[in-house]
Amino acid sequence: MEEVNKKITSYNEDSISVLEGLEGVRKRPAMYIGSTNSTGLHHLVWEIVDNAIDEALSGFGDLITITLHKDGSLSVADKGRGIPVGIQKQTNRPAIEIIFSTLHSGGKFNDKNYVSSAGLHGVGASVTNALSEYVDVTVYRNGSIHHIRFEQGGKVIKPLEVVGKTTKTGSLIRFKPDPTIFSTVEFKWETITTHLQESAFLMKRVRFLIVDERTNQTAEYYYEEGLKEYIESLNENKDRLHDVITFEEVVQGMNIEIALQYCQQDYNENIYSYVNNVRTKDGGTHENGFRTALTRAINDYAEKNELLRNKQKLEGSDIREGLTAIISLRIPEGKLEFEGQTKGKLGTPDALSAVQNMFYTALSYYLAEHKEFAVSLVKKCLDAASARVAARKAKEEARGNKKLRQEMILSDKLTPAQSKDYPANELFIVEGDSAGGTAKNGRDRVHQAILPLRGKPLNTDSITMDQMLKNTEFATLIHAIGAGVGPSFDLADAKYGKIIIMTDADTDGAHIQTLLLTFFYHHMRPLIHAGKIFIAIPPLYRVLNEKTMKFAYAWNDEQLENAKKKIGSPYRISRYKGLGEMNASQLKETTMDPSTRTLIQVNIEDPLTVERRVTVLMGKDTTIRRKWVEENVKFSADDTLGKVAV
Numbered sequence: 001m002e003e004v005n006k007k008i009t010s011y012n013e014d015s016i017s018v019l020e021g022l023e024g025v026r027k028r029p030a031m032y033i034g035s036t037n038s039t040g041l042h043h044l045v046w047e048i049v050d051n052a053i054d055e056a057l058s059g060f061g062d063l064i065t066i067t068l069h070k071d072g073s074l075s076v077a078d079k080g081r082g083i084p085v086g087i088q089k090q091t092n093r094p095a096i097e098i099i100f101s102t103l104h105s106g107g108k109f110n111d112k113n114y115v116s117s118a119g120l121h122g123v124g125a126s127v128t129n130a131l132s133e134y135v136d137v138t139v140y141r142n143g144s145i146h147h148i149r150f151e152q153g154g155k156v157i158k159p160l161e162v163v164g165k166t167t168k169t170g171s172l173i174r175f176k177p178d179p180t181i182f183s184t185v186e187f188k189w190e191t192i193t194t195h196l197q198e199s200a201f202l203m204k205r206v207r208f209l210i211v212d213e214r215t216n217q218t219a220e221y222y223y224e225e226g227l228k229e230y231i232e233s234l235n236e237n238k239d240r241l242h243d244v245i246t247f248e249e250v251v252q253g254m255n256i257e258i259a260l261q262y263c264q265q266d267y268n269e270n271i272y273s274y275v276n277n278v279r280t281k282d283g284g285t286h287e288n289g290f291r292t293a294l295t296r297a298i299n300d301y302a303e304k305n306e307l308l309r310n311k312q313k314l315e316g317s318d319i320r321e322g323l324t325a326i327i328s329l330r331i332p333e334g335k336l337e338f339e340g341q342t343k344g345k346l347g348t349p350d351a352l353s354a355v356q357n358m359f360y361t362a363l364s365y366y367l368a369e370h371k372e373f374a375v376s377l378v379k380k381c382l383d384a385a386s387a388r389v390a391a392r393k394a395k396e397e398a399r400g401n402k403k404l405r406q407e408m409i410l411s412d413k414l415t416p417a418q419s420k421d422y423p424a425n426e427l428f429i430v431e432g433d434s435a436g437g438t439a440k441n442g443r444d445r446v447h448q449a450i451l452p453l454r455g456k457p458l459n460t461d462s463i464t465m466d467q468m469l470k471n472t473e474f475a476t477l478i479h480a481i482g483a484g485v486g487p488s489f490d491l492a493d494a495k496y497g498k499i500i501i502m503t504d505a506d507t508d509g510a511h512i513q514t515l516l517l518t519f520f521y522h523h524m525r526p527l528i529h530a531g532k533i534f535i536a537i538p539p540l541y542r543v544l545n546e547k548t549m550k551f552a553y554a555w556n557d558e559q560l561e562n563a564k565k566k567i568g569s570p571y572r573i574s575r576y577k578g579l580g581e582m583n584a585s586q587l588k589e590t591t592m593d594p595s596t597r598t599l600i601q602v603n604i605e606d607p608l609t610v611e612r613r614v615t616v617l618m619g620k621d622t623t624i625r626r627k628w629v630e631e632n633v634k635f636s637a638d639d640t641l642g643k644v645a646v
């Protein structure tokens, strides 16, 4: 069947163009993996893992093992059929070599219907190969153990050969990322486990085992029911109204899985959609089909059962308040279409009608069969509708009532910015009155506003919306931002382009950041999605030479060492315990002035991380928190972290 040991000695034209392809990846890595930072680095892992997932999706191999080795390499083992090792006719080279050397080769070797992100990104294992110091592949197939090794960005160093006998089947791929390409080559436990847990939720009954040989940690993810358990995990700390409802069906060659659950306290809608195991964060046709069906099914049910008064209709947003839903669609590669530049939005037209029809029918049936649930759900939606109407009214009244607004602005709490160019304005939320005073003096009066916070904000995870609104600190904050709150929040009305949380660099400061982020996540989520929330990073040290009066700031110990050298002895180090220890010009220079400060942009995209945030970040352990911030809060493009301001 497969000719494995045929000797290949000379490079033909094909293999030269192959190398040129990989060379292209090395020249412009960001075009293939998005970036060369930690996010890009982990793309190398997903490309390899996705192949193993595809194989499991086709029904081969139900265990995928990921090992982080001490030498900085990572391996992915699966129990699939094994990567094909036979000679490919057109090229006269082993298929495995082509798979690891040709861009977009995934599909050609595939007799499978569903392809996960290989189909989405269209790049696959060859990109990982191009950006690795080495890739070592062992294949268990046809009774033999096969081995091939690539080095220096994809060159075949050890051609394919049989190295032993086996009764197993599967593939083992080990690679070490090229440090000349990436700004970091350290694989992160948190990033990898979060991603693979998500994969496990989407791939029910496939086991993911992760072993970190650097720290001896292990994790295992296996879900018998997949999406149902995914939603249970997302809603773990919430006030759930019913058990998770699930639907699954194959329509026109598309596999559709939907799971949903309503919660009481959280009025946000939490809808997550996936295509072939990859999150479509901007939704698309499948998600639209879901929304339309949901709105129609519930309105139709309410109408038929005379639960609505005089031609009243529930709006989609009324029906989605408090909803957590996951839509997972698997479609053949040939049907995949995307809208826009990124792969975040599905365009496949068939997916709309398929999801819409399937979900409308299934949900209508479910509602008819579960009368008590259906009636209470319609009631909940009607409550949301009334609240929406009331909020709209209140907003219109507030608009007309300028005096009230002025009163708020003139209140003793907020020091406003002079400019009316709202997108250019910044609101600093500052820990404590004393630091607030310093910030007031150090600010750029035109564009920077200061809102000092007294004490710790309430934890909005454990209070009701009413309690939150009665709290003066939050009320002031809501008025200062000026865009409403909760379901009636309107991003377009926000009076600031950046909202910057500025706290001491200690445990209390970290706690306050978390409490504020929790508030924004619950009640002004669009601000987070729009990338308008930032955390200011004050320096930890100031190094001063008392003779020359030269000084430098340092944000970490490494910078401190550099600063000592730069400043020269005799130096004196002051460790800033809080913002209050800086004077206005120091605070301005280090933490507030856009040309010298360091800001981190809060950017939370993946649902699991967000829910984990509550448990990890609300805890007392600051090292876990710091680690989380490092791994999950992305640095904005213009940040200056790593520089010592002199």
Ligand code: 0RA
Residues within 6 Å of the ligand: 051, 052, 055, 078, 080, 081, 082, 083, 084, 109, 110, 111, 171
């Ligand atoms: C193409 C065709 C076949 C399997 C695979 C690719 C395959 C690729 C990878 C990558 C990692 N693990 C993998 N396992 C399988 C099917 C070949 C056949 O018909 O047996």
